[in-house]
Amino acid sequence: MTSQPKIQLRNVAKAFGNKVVLDGIDLDVGVGESVVIIGGSGTGKSVLLKSILGLLTPDQGSIKVDGEDVIGMGTSARERVNQKFGMLFQGAALFDSLPVWENVTFGLLAEKRCTREQAHYIAIDKLAMVGMNADVADLMPSQLSGGMQKRVGLARAIASDPEIIFFDEPTTGLDPIMADVINDLIVKVTREVGATALSITHDMASARKIANRIAMLYEGKIIWQGPVEDIDNSGNEHVDQFINGRAEGPIQMAIRA
Amino acid sequence: MNPVQAIGRVFLNFLATTGRLITFMMVGLSHAVRAPYYPRIIVRQMIDIGYYSLPVVGMTALFTGMILALQSYTGFSRFSAEGAIANVVVLTITRELGPVLAGLMVAGRIGASLAAEIGTMRVTEQIDALTTLSTNPMKYLVAPRLIAGITMFPLLVLAADIIGVFGGYVVAVYKLGFNPANYLQNTWNFLTAEDINSGLVKAAVFGFIVTLMGCYHGYNSKGGAQGVGRATTNAVVSASILILCSDYIITEMFFAK
DSSP, rough: OOOOOEEEEEEEEETTTEEEEEEEEEEEEOOTOOEEEEETTTTHOOOHHHHHHTTSOOOOEEEEEETEEEEOHHHHHHHHTTEEEEEEOTOOOTTTTTTTHHHHHHHHHTSSSSSSHHHHHHHHHHHHHHHGGGGGSSSSSSSSSSHHHHHHHHHHHHHHOOSEEEETTTTSSOOOHHHHHHHHHHHHHHHHHHHHEEESOHHHHHHHHHHHHEEEEETEEEEEEEEEGGGGGGOHHHHHHHHTTTTTSSSOOOOOO | OOOHHHHHHHHHHHHHHHHHHHHHHHHHHHHHHHSSHHHHHHHHHHHHGGGHHHHHHHHHHHHHHHHHHHHHHHHHHGGOGGGGGGHHHHHHHIIIIIIHHHHHHIIIIIIHHHHHHHHHHHHHHHHHHHHHHTTTHHHIIIIHHHHHHHHHHHHHHHHHHHHHHHHHHHHIIIIIIHHHHOOOOOOHHOOOHHHHHHHHHHHHHHHHHHHHHHHHHHHHHOSSHHHHHHHHHHHHHHHHHHHHHHHHHHHHHHHHH
């Protein structure tokens, strides 16, 4: 890849106390690419994502977004970088004190890119993109099912036309059909918005569907990465064990924490 | 672990917590005085903290005033000083019991609900979501609540003063047979501006303490439902203790004058 990567991680490390969670991560995400990071629970996937978003500060290494080092950035510079981001949280993380339309357009309103009157119409537009009709806009998040909340979360993530969208376990807690609906939506909206996507998941069906490239995180390191077509012949025992979901293999689950 | 080590660890933890709290306070206050403001949220919090606390605070003040009249009658009638009852009731209510009891009641009502609300937002990643949507959570969540607490508490206490004095009046006149005009005259004659002012200063400080403790413990809660429960308890307990502690300090300051 000759052009500059959208996101570039070099030797990123993070420990909590003496527990090393990330141990020298190198990862490039190209413009318009969809990279999925797979790995078991507790392998540091969320920590990696939060480090890029600036919610956590890594102990060492560099994280560049569009060639700009974001670690140790001032608050206003950080806010400017974060305007490029959209994020779908695992539990959707909708604001339960606000109606759906205000949730969807929260970022736009915060950046004063529209008035409250316009916001209502924009919200209906964005909801349509994720296949929801206009009457949902005036409901409160607590009135929605889990799958619908995820879709509203997705509408919120794409509302400000982000250049990069992060997906944190987008299909966790959904039934297989709704999971597939969400996967389809992710593929569709990232293409429509023309965004770069970085997702973390342990759902292989989801990973195969939304990824151009897959990277596997294990014990704080990226142990394998490659195009999604190569995942079945990765030649890596850890990857084989993970994607086939076998209890036996080189990865030993810590039964007792 | 040897005892010296244990004591040292407790002491270091105490210092670390104090430092974190003071940092949190300074950041919260600095956001409270800098634009952008969130008037809609400030107003909503004012209604919640001020208006909806009125019944609780009013009932507390009413009964406190009534009890004060009865109890001081029991004491003063032994040396024929019944005339001082109006004086005792109004001074005790405005200087001390109005702000303190209102503070403690509202610490239970508002401190707990703030900690639970913000704590739930923390564990469901809503606070992280704010950051990704170009909104500073300290500015959006904490600052409006601090502003509402500091401004609404004195008003609440003013109402409590009036209701408390009225409670004392009702008991004195209808149960103890005092002359209404004399009682009111006595109440009014002994009252100075400083009695009211010291109570209102206390109220503003207590309002700050209650909202700060609710926000701080909620904001730093972790570990799911149990963590939110712990945050709620800590918010109420620490607010109550700090109220009593600062009450002494403020009384001492006004006493010295």
